[in-house]
Amino acid sequence: MDDIEIINQVLQGDQQSFEELIKRYQHFVFTIALRYSRNREDAEEIAQDVFVKAYRSLADFRRDAKFSTWLCTIAMNTTRTFLRKVKPRMDPLDPGTVHAQHTGNSADxxxxxxxxxxxxxxxxxxxxxxxxxxxxxxxxxxxxxxxxxxxxxxxxxxxxxxxxxxxxxxxxxxxxxxxxxxxxxx
Incomplete structure (x- = not known):
């Protein structure tokens, strides 16, 4: 099923169908939230808020863009709002001291x-x-x-x-x- 079919089911009262949209886009939303917040716990909270807002606003989705684009807009706005409310945190990783380890085998x-x-x-x-x-x-x-x-x-x-x-x-x-x-x- 594509996103529009799922959205139609949700709008017709099948609230469980929204879980499929969450499964499809949870990593996407989490990644956006994490990019801004740089904190896993905050990103999880933001992602949860994004899906709650998306569910409540699903009837407002106009379908002139992809669902992922609409959801991403909600994710970015929710993240910005969240970050305005919390104090900035220090990044625990110092880029000068973080080094990746490689084995030398690109097929690994x-x-x-x-x-x-x-x-x-x-x-x-x-x-x-x-x-x-x-x-x-x-x-x-x-x-x-x-x-x-x-x-x-x-x-x-x-x-x-x-x-x-x-x-x-x-x-x-x-x-x-x-x-x-x-x-x-x-």
């Missing part, structure tokens, strides 16, 4: 996970906007236009911001993890 699932963790960590070192645009484009596979809707930007502005975010990501990778990158590429 452990190395792939390590590489994935390395990239995620470096994305976490970016500003919230840069991390969000990278996450939306590469992990959530949102189009330039969808990212524009989510972030309130024109498609051209998204392209420029994405380009600049990629450059900053590359700089951080080269700055903090030059040895690991060389090992991955070999």
């Amino acid at each position: 699932p452990t190395e792939k996970r390590s590489t994935h963790l390395l990239v995620n960590h470096v994305i976490g070192l970016l500003s919230a906007d840069d991390a969000t645009i990278i996450t939306l484009f590469y992990k959530a596979e949102q189009s330039i236009e969808e990212i524009g809707v989510i972030m309130g930007l024109t498609p051209n502005a998204v392209k420029v911001k994405l380009h600049r975010a990629r450059l900053r990501l590359k700089e951080k990778l080269e700055l903090y993890f030059a040895d690991e990158i060389k090992e991955i590429l070999n």
Whole structure:
């Protein structure tokens, strides 16, 4: 079933069908919340709030965009509201002391996970906007236009911001993890 069919079922009174939407998008929403909050517990709380808000507002979903785009907008707004209410926390990871470990075997699932963790960590070192645009484009596979809707930007502005975010990501990778990158590429 696609998202629209599930939404129609929920709106017709089958509240249990909403669980399928939660299963499909819980990782997506959690990732967005974590990018901004940088705290697992806060991200879990935010994700829960996002789905409650989405459920309550489901009748307002206009269907002129993908459900994931609409949900992402709710996630970003909920996260921003949450973060305004809490005091900023110190990032427990010092980027200068965090190093990924690699085995040297690119077919090794452990190395792939390590590489994935390395990239995620470096994305976490970016500003919230840069991390969000990278996450939306590469992990959530949102189009330039969808990212524009989510972030309130024109498609051209998204392209420029994405380009600049990629450059900053590359700089951080080269700055903090030059040895690991060389090992991955070999």
